[in-house]
Each structure stands twice: as C-alpha cells, then as structure tokens.
Amino acid sequence: MDIQFHELAPLIGILGVLAIGGWILTTWLRIRHGYPLDGAWGQAVYPRSSEETTERVKLLSSENAQLRAELGAIKDRLATVERIVTDDGHRLTQEIEALRAPRN
Incomplete structure (x- = not known):
C-alpha cells in the first residue's frame, strides 16, 4: 500500500482551499458584527x-x-x-x- 504524492495532491489542495475559505468567512463575519480583528502579534486591528x-x-x-x-x-x-x-x-x-x- 504505497501512496504517492500525486495521489494525495488533490486532497491536500482541497483542504488548503477549505481552510483559506473558512478563514476568509470567519474574518468577514467578525467585521460584519463589529468584533475586533487581531493582527499578527495579537493587537486589535479593527475597529479603531x-x-x-x-x-x-x-x-x-x-x-x-x-x-x-x-x-x-x-x-x-x-x-x-x-x-x-x-x-x-x-x-x-x-x-x-x-x-x-x-x-x-
């Protein structure tokens, strides 16, 4: 049972797209409902x-x-x-x- 990378590539790609899509959706919901966004170091970015x-x-x-x-x-x-x-x-x-x- 030897799985090659080219067999897993579509699954890895789909998981990556889903993760990015979830992050975008979460960020949009937080902005829409007025929750502050966190920067790279945890500081509040929005709303000022x-x-x-x-x-x-x-x-x-x-x-x-x-x-x-x-x-x-x-x-x-x-x-x-x-x-x-x-x-x-x-x-x-x-x-x-x-x-x-x-x-x-």
Whole structure:
C-alpha cells in the first residue's frame, strides 16, 4: 500500500482551499458584527476607536439606563399584581371598595 504524492495532491489542495475559505468567512463575519480583528502579534486591528464610536457607546449607555429604569418599574408593578392575585378574597374586596369610595 504505497501512496504517492500525486495521489494525495488533490486532497491536500482541497483542504488548503477549505481552510483559506473558512478563514476568509470567519474574518468577514467578525467585521460584519463589529468584533475586533487581531493582527499578527495579537493587537486589535479593527475597529479603531473614533469619535463616532464613543458617541455610539454614550447613546447605548443612556438607552441601557432608561431600559433598566423601565424594567424596575415593571418589576414593581408585577410584584403588586402578584400580591393581589395571591391575596385572600375578603381583603381584596375591601381594597377595591376602598378605591371606589369617593375621596374628600
């Protein structure tokens, strides 16, 4: 069972093309989704920090803070609803009637 190089050459070529194609695809996906690329010595090549990037981070941070505040309000409302649902019927009826009563 003597395998010659010329018999393995097509397989080696196909594997090489697949490896390069995979590397190109991975690089393209990283660029498309904003992940930094690594240079030959591990330093970040892309994206570079710019004024636009800094502004975008500020906007995302403020949006994140607003969403967290909204989530906190929703959690409070959910806790109230859970308390009402798990409360006994008599007390719930009293609270509803107290809300219906006219205020002075």
